[in-house]
Amino acid sequence: AKKKGRNKYYFYSEALHRQIVQKMMVESELQNALLNQQFILFFQPQMRSSDQKLIGVEALVRWAHPEKGVIPPGGFIAIAEESGLIRDIGQWVLQTACCQMKRWQENGGPKIPISVNLSMNQFHDEDLLKNITTALDVSGLDPRYLDLEITESTMAKDIERSKNMLNEIRKMGISVSLDDFGTGYSSLSYLKNLPINRLKIDRSFVSDIDHNVRDRAIVAAIVAMAEHLWIDVLAEGIETSAQLRAVADCRCDAIQGYLYSKPVGGNDFEASFLRKGRH
């Protein structure tokens, strides 16, 4: 029994060891990726469904891995967040997104905002405001064309500080979207207390909405409440025209999802959504 116990101990220790080594390898790979400029941005349109007009664009990071191909954020954001590397990656994303939007605008593109996701670490970084200012200065982008997407769980870490930060961000002329709305715990008190421009209704409320009356009731209630609070609403993850109709019936006009486009590279986005006559 003793021996078995010892083996067991070794077994777990080995597994744990392997896990730690694996994590360290990914961390150093991520560090390399930053140095070697392996991160790229994809872009997904935000549309007004009533007239098919482009109203915004979300920047989504990808890792163009030299051997493994394009890795979506699910494959590295968590490790980047744990190791703190997300701050550098996030700042690269923010700056690059602002520069891209500025360039598009200079080339005659529409005056629409670019939405950038802020991670937990980034948002709670004491240099947050300075970092945002740097990205705006470097790019020359007018702050009213920057929208920051922040999740409820990111804010939950410190509501008082979040409120102060959001107030400062809003004073700069930047807009704020509450991402993944409905998946957190205290959504309503957030709406009451935080200066938010827009709710992004999480895909989980949308995926069954065309045949689930409860989802429809929830989305309709969110939209009605947001209207009273003068907050915009966008439905995420719209894949089918049935889903589009269902959210439109709930008076939600702004949408994002595969129905219009998956996230695509900058050139593809430009060709499909920014060429003259498309806006």
Ligand code: C2E
């Ligand atoms: P998110 O911010 O909620 O972004 C939306 C995700 O849903 C994106 O996945 C997008 O590709 C996907 N999506 C869009 N439309 C549809 C649809 O119709 N159906 C389905 N099934 N999915 C759809 P992606 O790009 O893999 O990003 C996943 C998450 O990674 C993002 O969720 C966000 O939390 C995080 N992320 C992405 N880029 C960044 C970044 O630059 N910084 C940080 N901190 N996080 C990022």
Ligand code: CA
């Ligand atoms: Ca987002």
Ligand code: CA
């Ligand atoms: Ca989201």
Ligand code: CA
């Ligand atoms: Ca999400």
